[in-house]
Amino acid sequence: MADAITRWIDDYRRAWESNDPDDIRALFTEDASYRTEPFAEPWDGHIEIVEGWLDARDDPGAASFEWRVVGQDGPQYFVEGVTDYREGPTYSNLWIILLAPDGRAQEFTEWWMEQDADDE
Template identity: 85%
Template sequence: MADALTTWIDRYRRAWESNEPDDIRALFTEDASYRTEPFAEPWDGHIEIVEGWLDAQDDPGAATFEWRLLGQDGPVYFVEGVTDYRDGPIYSNLWIIRLAEDGRAEEFTEWWMEQEPDQD
């Protein structure tokens, strides 16, 4: 099912670049929850997820994203990523994604921390 994760992240990046509501909805089950921080109130369901995403959207091409799978427990994936904003900070990311059988996310939680600039 790691192929399902790669497909999901590719679709996430497409939605990140397009900010199209249909691309965003396609990532999540109708009753999914999306947490932008581990203890934040989640965005629940397609309406809240799309609204929250669009309120916090990035401009297309604003960032690059590299990731690797840290582990998997059944349908739950643990992903480490780095988001590098062209005109801004670099963030370390940890994602926990629970995929439904159809490949959409039922739950998504992200942690992100700004990396310190190099001291060279």
């Protein structure tokens, strides 16, 4: 299943760069839940996820992203990442992704913390 998370993150990056609603929808089950912060109200289902994503979208090429799996519990993955905006801050990320049997996310929760510029 580790290949499943690699495929999913590759597809996430494609959607991140394209902001194409079809690419975004393809990542998630129809009833998926996407939380932009652990305690935020989720975006539920394709309509809310696509709308929320596009409201917060980045321009193509605005950031690089490096990641690694730090844990797995069955179909649930814990991913540590670093997002480096070319003209802005760098963020440490933690993602919790619950994959459905078809490889799409049923649940996605992200934490993003701005790194101190002095630490870069």
